[in-house]
Amino acid sequence: MGALTDLGLTTDDGSIMVISAPDSVLAESGAMKPRPSFASTLLTAEPAARIVWWPEKRHMDGGTLQRLAWMVDAGGAMAWLVIDPAEEESPGKDELRTALAAVGMAVEEERAIGRGELALRVGPAG
Known part of the structure; x- marks a missing residue:
């Protein structure tokens, strides 16, 4: 199965x-x-309505993550961020949590998917 299927996402x-x-x-x-x-x-x-993003370490800046927060808010979206510990460019889970907290977002759920990837469902903190 693929990442979208693992997350239960279809365009239906x-x-x-x-x-x-x-x-x-x-x-x-x-x-x-x-x-x-x-x-x-x-x-x-x-x-x-649903966003699935494979971020890289270089995307962990406030401006980029503030755009994610806006997209979640504007679209009433469910957002999944997919990280891969085997990929050098992929941020770590703790690094991602810290960066999200800085823009008022938090991880709501973690799910192992695919070939060792970790999907983090994120939303507004609090």
Whole structure:
């Protein structure tokens, strides 16, 4: 199964914005009707009911994460951030939690998916 399937996400339930996804997720999405929306970075993404983002360490700045907070708020979205401990560019879980807290967000759920990846459902803190 793929990451979107592991998270129980289909476009039958509404829009999905997939951001900075690996090729395997792009292939998985190709089978969905209608297809999810894609963006290469969070800065070019649009609000959607569900957001799935594969962040990198370089994205852990306040401006980028503030945009995520705005997208979650504006779209009433459920957002999943997927990290891969095997990838050098992927932020660690603690690093991600700290960066999210700085913009008023928090991890609400953790779920192991795919090939060793960890998906973190995030939302407003409190």
